[in-house]
Amino acid sequence: MKKILIIRFSSIGDIVLTTPVVRCLKQQVSDVQLHYVTKAVFADILKHNPFIDKLHTFKNDISEISDALAAVKFDLVIDLHKNLRSARLKRILGVKSFSFNKINTQKFFAVNFKALRLLPPVHVVDRYFETVAPLGVSSDEKGLDYFISEADTISVPQHYFHGAAQPFIALVVGGSYFTKQIPVNKLSEICEKAAMPVLLLGSAADTKIASQLMSQFPDLINTCGTLSINQSASVISQAAWVITSDTGLMHIASAYNRKIISLWGNTIPEFGMSPYMPHPENMILEVKDLKCRPCSKLGYHQCPRRHFECMNKIDLDLVKDLR
Numbered sequence: 001m002k003k004i005l006i007i008r009f010s011s012i013g014d015i016v017l018t019t020p021v022v023r024c025l026k027q028q029v030s031d032v033q034l035h036y037v038t039k040a041v042f043a044d045i046l047k048h049n050p051f052i053d054k055l056h057t058f059k060n061d062i063s064e065i066s067d068a069l070a071a072v073k074f075d076l077v078i079d080l081h082k083n084l085r086s087a088r089l090k091r092i093l094g095v096k097s098f099s100f101n102k103i104n105t106q107k108f109f110a111v112n113f114k115a116l117r118l119l120p121p122v123h124v125v126d127r128y129f130e131t132v133a134p135l136g137v138s139s140d141e142k143g144l145d146y147f148i149s150e151a152d153t154i155s156v157p158q159h160y161f162h163g164a165a166q167p168f169i170a171l172v173v174g175g176s177y178f179t180k181q182i183p184v185n186k187l188s189e190i191c192e193k194a195a196m197p198v199l200l201l202g203s204a205a206d207t208k209i210a211s212q213l214m215s216q217f218p219d220l221i222n223t224c225g226t227l228s229i230n231q232s233a234s235v236i237s238q239a240a241w242v243i244t245s246d247t248g249l250m251h252i253a254s255a256y257n258r259k260i261i262s263l264w265g266n267t268i269p270e271f272g273m274s275p276y277m278p279h280p281e282n283m284i285l286e287v288k289d290l291k292c293r294p295c296s297k298l299g300y301h302q303c304p305r306r307h308f309e310c311m312n313k314i315d316l317d318l319v320k321d322l323r
Contacts, residue, residue, distance in 0.1 A: 001033050002029065002032045003032075003035065003072060003073065003075050004029070004032055004076045004078060005037060005069065005072075005076070005093070006021070006036045006037070006080060007081050008038055008081050009081050009083075009085065010038070010039055010042060010081075011176065012042065012247075012249070012251070012252075013246075013247065013248035013250065013251040014081075014248075015042055016045065016146060016248065017124055017251055017273075019255070020276075021078075021080070021132055021137070022034065022036065023145055024132075024140055025078075026052075027051070034051060034053050035054045036049075036054075036055050037055075037056040038055070038057060039057065039058065040058060040059045043055060044229055045229065048147040048149055049147050056069060062085060062089050066092045069089070069092070069093060070093055074095050075095065076095060076096050076098070077093055077095055077097035077098075078097070078131060078132060079097055081100070082100050082102050098131050098134060098135075100128060101130065103119070104297075106120070107297045110271075111295065111297055114291070116268070116270055119271065120272075123273075124272040125276050126139065127272065143254065143255065143276060144255035146252050148230040148231075148234055149230070152230035152231050152233075154235055156199075160199065160221050167323070168196055168199050168221075169190075169196055169198045169239065169240065169243055170199050170201055170236050170239035170242045170244075170258075171191070171200055171244075172202065172243065172244035172245065172247050172249045173187065173200050173206040174202040174203055174209075175247050175299075176247070176298075176299060177266075177296075177299025177300060178299070178300065178302055179302070179308070179311075180245050180247070180266065180299045181245055181265070181311075182243075182244075182263050183308060183311050184213070186263070186314065188213065190243055190319050191217045192217070193319040193320040194320070195320055195323065198217075198220050199220075199239070200222045201224065201236070202224035206224045232252075233256075236252055237256040239258055240259065240323075241258070242259070242260045243263070243319070244260065245264070246265070250262055251276070253275070254278065257279055260275050260279065260283075261283045261285060261318075263286070263314055265299075266294055266295045266296050266299055266303075267294055267298070267299065268293065268294045269284055269286070285315070285316070286314065287314060290309055292304075293310050
């Protein structure tokens with residue numbers, strides 16, 4: 001049996017985007033035992049994935065598990081993270097490896113010189129597949145996967161609508177960086193214009209913003225800080241629409257083939273991280289004529305120019321027509 005280790009340490013969206021490769025490796029490579037290594041904080045994203053034979057996690061540093069990984073004696077490592085830490089792990093394991101092309105040079109020119117033409121028109125998932133092409137593995141065109149347990153499944157009608165089935169908008173409040181988050185004024189505008197109930201999704205870090213929104217719109221359903229990532233995924237799977245910025249929950253919504261409205265701030269879909277195999281009704285909202293955008297390939301804790309026009313100038317009139 002061939003033993004293969006996939007490396008992707010973080011974060012939510014990036015890990016979810018590796019799931020088509022996981023599935024296709026397991027189904028297209030004969031006699032393969034598939035292992036995956038990630039940070040412990042992200043283990044719940046993968047622990048129910050039936051295509052992974054063994055999930056390895058560490059809390060702070062790969063030294064916590066490097067000896068155990070070396071003892072497995074892998075035949076091949078597939079590095080879908082490609083940073084200094086993954087390079088260190090590959091040196092420790094000392095076996096053949098394939099590494100993901102992060103197109104950092106093209107992203108550098110896109111951010112610093114706005115040379116967007118240099119960015120390849122290829123989604124990151126398809127670049128992941130380029131990494132495993134030497135194994136004869138190709139995309140099955142079945143999209144992303146997200147698996148949860150029965151214990152994590154939440155009946156939205158029973159929990160939030162007194163047992164009545166009702167279409168609703170799942171509105172994602174937070175984000176990994178401020179400049180990727182939907183600002184409070186835009187969140188308020190969405191809540192004001194929505195023609196169906198709005199359910200707020202976010203972590204404990206988003207409870208302050210959620211409280212602000214609740215004070216304006218008491219009929220909102222606020223789950224921020226109360227649901228696990230898998231419970232949030234369960235809620236998303238039942239939403240009529242998901243409105244989100246460039247977040248991990250956006251990619252989970254894609255895995256469930258939800259209708260998504262994604263708002264893009266300092267990052268751009270051309271980086272290859274837009275919703276994968278999108279629902280035909282999906283919409284991408286962005287301000288394309290800003291000379292300062294993109295200002296980062298990741299994000300900042302505040303707008304470098306203080307105006308945050310990449311989010312504040314997005315037109316949200318279409319929200320009132322969502323059904």
